[in-house]
Amino acid sequence: MLSEVTYGEPVNGSRTRYTLIGTVTLAEDIERRISYETASWYTLVSVPAGTYEIRLGELGSWRYVLVDYEGEITDEHFVNRVFGASSLAPKQNIGKHTRCAAQLYGYIAAEHFATNPAWELAEDWTIGTQQRERHDGTPYTAYHLIGPDGRRVS
Numbered sequence: 001m002l003s004e005v006t007y008g009e010p011v012n013g014s015r016t017r018y019t020l021i022g023t024v025t026l027a028e029d030i031e032r033r034i035s036y037e038t039a040s041w042y043t044l045v046s047v048p049a050g051t052y053e054i055r056l057g058e059l060g061s062w063r064y065v066l067v068d069y070e071g072e073i074t075d076e077h078f079v080n081r082v083f084g085a086s087s088l089a090p091k092q093n094i095g096k097h098t099r100c101a102a103q104l105y106g107y108i109a110a111e112h113f114a115t116n117p118a119w120e121l122a123e124d125w126t127i128g129t130q131q132r133e134r135h136d137g138t139p140y141t142a143y144h145l146i147g148p149d150g151r152r153v154s
Helices: 106-115
Strands: 004-007 017-026 030-035 042-047 050-059 062-077 079-082 085-088 097-104 119-121 126-133 139-146
Touching (some): 017 062, 042 097, 062 106
Antiparallel strands (some): 017 050, 017 119, 030 042, 079 085
């Protein structure tokens, strides 16, 4: 698999560039939590086993890695608190299909690609490593993604 580039819809005159950089294969179902504006608002999504895309998003100098999942909403929790009163909104979306994403730093994704066989990197991308030491002197390996253009995603 080679990486593929697509563009998002324009927002405020800018378009996000998305590059398919790999896939992850889930051997079993997982549950993802979508969080919202407050800590008490969330939706739970059951993601079935399967293969999902991993994309690099670029907007200006900002670069991030997204793992795109699809699944079914199993629970939602939206509490309304107004003037000291509290009420739980009715659960209206249980059973509906939805998309959700996990956003990762580049170095975290690079480590997953390097160490987890369920993560498959596109053929035109590589993983760079560097041996470093923590402040207490213990060694560790730092990972980063290197794109076809030679640019590093840390």
